[in-house]
Amino acid sequence: MTGVLIMEDSLAKFLFPALMLFATGLLGAMFKRNLIIIFMCVELMLCGAMLAMLAFASEYGDIRGGVFAFFVMTIAAAEVAVGLAIITRLFVVDGTISTKNMNTLGD
């Protein structure tokens, strides 16, 4: 029943891949052990959010959704630059980027 809905409704049509991208990113961010992969998953989540905003924007003919997708892109670029610098630094200091060994604050 929902399958037909996804095909016909133009909002749901684009919302489904957006939600799936977000879900995939969330799964990866929760269950992966690798910092770089976790970062890629966060990017996927941002992508999903962007797609959802654009779906609503194109549905209601409102430019604000598109502008917010624009801002999300800015945030993602800044986040990637800072995060990858931290990862590189961490690799230099620790010699590994696995989250298995990151329990200094937990002890």
Added chain:
Amino acid sequence: MEDFIYYAFCAMAMLGALGVLMVRGYVNAAMSMLVSMLGVAGLMILMKAYFLGFLMVSVYAGAVLVLFVFVVMLIGDRNDQSALWKKIALLILWVLAGAVVAFFHPDLAKYSAERNAEATSVLSVAKNYGYSLFTTFMLPVQIAGALLLAAMIGVMAVSKSPARKIKNKETL
């Protein structure tokens, strides 16, 4: 025909995302993220948001992904040693997530009555973004600029080698 293109881009976006979780090695993950990004850009173009689709390709697939690959080059591509059962579990979780999303999908068709007739033309013109950014969203643009500057300075501070600083102190 448009349905076929939609399904192709949809499959690219979602399977590329799944590939990030499944494949071995960072470079393969980055490449499958590239497939996902291209799929998302295609979906944006299907929504007639041409400008953002182009930005998606140039900023994400161009800059962000190159940054990822560059860091992989610095760190070295090593294989992700996760066990097979873990991957199968992730796959099952992914399918379950898809089922949940499809099943609890809200009945959005009833909101479509308020749909704007000229909805398609707003997102497709790049001029609209410019007007909107420099009138309604002037303050957020400034804040985003400040954020980018702060990120740049932060990256420089983080990636500065502390060893050299200590050495300088010793010589002083």
